[in-house]
Amino acid sequence: MARDLIPRGCAFALTLAGAAMLGACSTGKVPTAEQLGATRASVESAQIAGASDDATPEMAKAREKLAQADAAARAKDNVRARHLAEEAEVDALVARSKAAADKSQKAAAEIDASLATLRDEMTRATSKQ
Amino acid sequence: MKKQQWTTLAASIAAAIALGACSSVPSQNAVLSDAHRSFDQASSNGQVTQFAQAELGRARDALSRADKAWSDKQDDAEVNHLAYLAQQRTQVAMNVATQRAADARVQTASAERERLRADIRTRQAEVAQRNAQTAQAQAQSAQAQAQFAQTQAQNAQAMAAAEAERANRLQRELSELAAKPTDHGLVVMLQDVLFDTGRATLKEGAQARLDQLAVVLRNHPERRVLVEGFTDSVGSSDSNLELSRARAESVRNALTARGVPADRIDTRGFGEARPVASNSTQAGRQQNRRVEVVFSDERGQFAAAP
Numbered sequence: 216m217a218r219d220l221i222p223r224g225c226a227f228a229l230t231l232a233g234a235a236m237l238g239a240c241s242t243g244k245v246p247t248a249e250q251l252g253a254t255r256a257s258v259e260s261a262q263i264a265g266a267s268d269d270a271t272p273e274m275a276k277a278r279e280k281l282a283q284a285d286a287a288a289r290a291k292d293n294v295r296a297r298h299l300a301e302e303a304e305v306d307a308l309v310a311r312s313k314a315a316a317d318k319s320q321k322a323a324a325e326i327d328a329s330l331a332t333l334r335d336e337m338t339r340a341t342s343k344q
Numbered sequence: 345m346k347k348q349q350w351t352t353l354a355a356s357i358a359a360a361i362a363l364g365a366c367s368s369v370p371s372q373n374a375v376l377s378d379a380h381r382s383f384d385q386a387s388s389n390g391q392v393t394q395f396a397q398a399e400l401g402r403a404r405d406a407l408s409r410a411d412k413a414w415s416d417k418q419d420d421a422e423v424n425h426l427a428y429l430a431q432q433r434t435q436v437a438m439n440v441a442t443q444r445a446a447d448a449r450v451q452t453a454s455a456e457r458e459r460l461r462a463d464i465r466t467r468q469a470e471v472a473q474r475n476a477q478t479a480q481a482q483a484q485s486a487q488a489q490a491q492f493a494q495t496q497a498q499n500a501q502a503m504a505a506a507e508a509e510r511a512n513r514l515q516r517e518l519s520e521l522a523a524k525p526t527d528h529g530l531v532v533m534l535q536d537v538l539f540d541t542g543r544a545t546l547k548e549g550a551q552a553r554l555d556q557l558a559v560v561l562r563n564h565p566e567r568r569v570l571v572e573g574f575t576d577s578v579g580s581s582d583s584n585l586e587l588s589r590a591r592a593e594s595v596r597n598a599l600t601a602r603g604v605p606a607d608r609i610d611t612r613g614f615g616e617a618r619p620v621a622s623n624s625t626q627a628g629r630q631q632n633r634r635v636e637v638v639f640s641d642e643r644g645q646f647a648a649a650p
Contacts, residue, residue, distance in 0.1 A: 273432075294421070294422075298421070298425045301425070301429060302425065302428060302429065302432075305428075305429050305432040305433060305436070306432060308432070308433075308436045309432050309435045309436055309439065312435075312436045312439030312440050312443065313439050315439070315440075315443045316439045316440070316442040316443035316446065318443075319442070319443045319444075319446035319447050319450065320442065320443075320446045322446065322447075322450050323446040323447075323449040323450050323453065326449075326450055326453040326454060326457065327449075327453060329457060330453055330456060330457055330460065333457060333460045333461065333464065334460065336464055337460060337463060337464050337467065340464050340467040340468050340471065341467060
């Protein structure tokens with residue numbers, strides 16, 4: 216058979232090289248350890264940026280999907296691993312942006328409240344004779 | 345390929361481009377439809393287009409990839425996956441827009457807060473200054489009032505002193521005329537050879553005293569006088585009453601002739617009433633044929649009806 220012309224070890228090396236090439240190009244169909252590592256870093260940095268599981272359900276979703284991506288990669292379910300890794304990354308982005316939006320909105324509410332207090336003070340200062 | 349088939353394909357491509365431009369490819373995939381709805385909503389939101397252009401662009405790219413997978417008839421898992429990514433990218437754009445709008449609000453509000461704080465400080469300083477000015481003005485006003493009161497008191501005191509001085513002077517001048525203080529004021533008695541019996545004509549010897557009296561009256565224009573005529577008991581009481589009035593009138597005429605205004609002089613006649621000596625002797629009758637000049641007080645008032 217023609218297939219026997221290529222040695223087994225050689226086929227394995229070719230597969231690895233192909234995977235590496237695909238991984239380097241972001242449209243690749245197979246997630247590499249590198250891609251999973253980047254996803255993990257995104258999820259963790261979102262966590263550090265203040266996105267807690269309680270405040271944003273996306274954070275829990277991201278962590279869950281990252282674990283599932285790891286499992287899928289171990290089971291060689293590459294398409295599913297790639298999908299889960301990409302979704303985990305975008306979920307972490309949602310969680311992170313949500314946490315930042317909440318924080319800024321809180322700051323805006325606080326400064327608006329202090330403005331209202333100052334306006335009252337101004338009214339008193341003006342009416343004082 | 346036949347010509348008609350080419351035309352159909354071209355039309356399809358044109359339609360796809362047109363639809364892609366407004367990002368609403370009709371889709372049977374539920375996840376992809378949801379992603380389109382979310383994206384349309386976000387891109388018509390002014391806050392998102394203002395603050396999250398780049399994020400919205402990435403969401404649009406993700407949506408295009410999902411649309412392409414759908415039109416390439418890739419499997420549902422792939423289309424759903426790409427649609428999900430687009431959906432989440434849209435959410436990221438909305439979150440980023442919310443965050444940046446809030447940050448912008450914080451920035452403008454901070455500036456406004458600083459301005460307001462400065463205004464309040466200025467306003468408070470103005471109020472404090474105005475209060476101080478008011479207090480100063482009040483103090484000055486109080487001081488002025490005190491000074492005015494003091495001046496008035498001094499004036500009153502000076503007027504009282506002047507009045508006392510004039511009274512003393514009158515007293516001195518009248519004492520030279522042998523005036524006597526009585527119940528109804530100072531009285532100057534004009535007697536001793538003033539009139540002949542039954543006559544109202546002033547005798548020559550009376551002129552010197554009338555001169556003195558006129559001088560005193562001119563020196564004290566605030567005083568009025570009541571000139572009272574009297575007679576001895578010779579003759580009827582009616583004729584004596586008439587005679588006493590005529591004598592008082594003679595004195596008044598003599599005073600007005602010496603420059604005393606007539607309206608300061610009143611006259612009355614008492615006839616033979618209130619004799620000051622016995623009518624049984626010649627000397628006594630002469631003393632009773634007299635005129636008394638009663639002086640008013642400073643205000644032109646007489647102490648009591650004489």
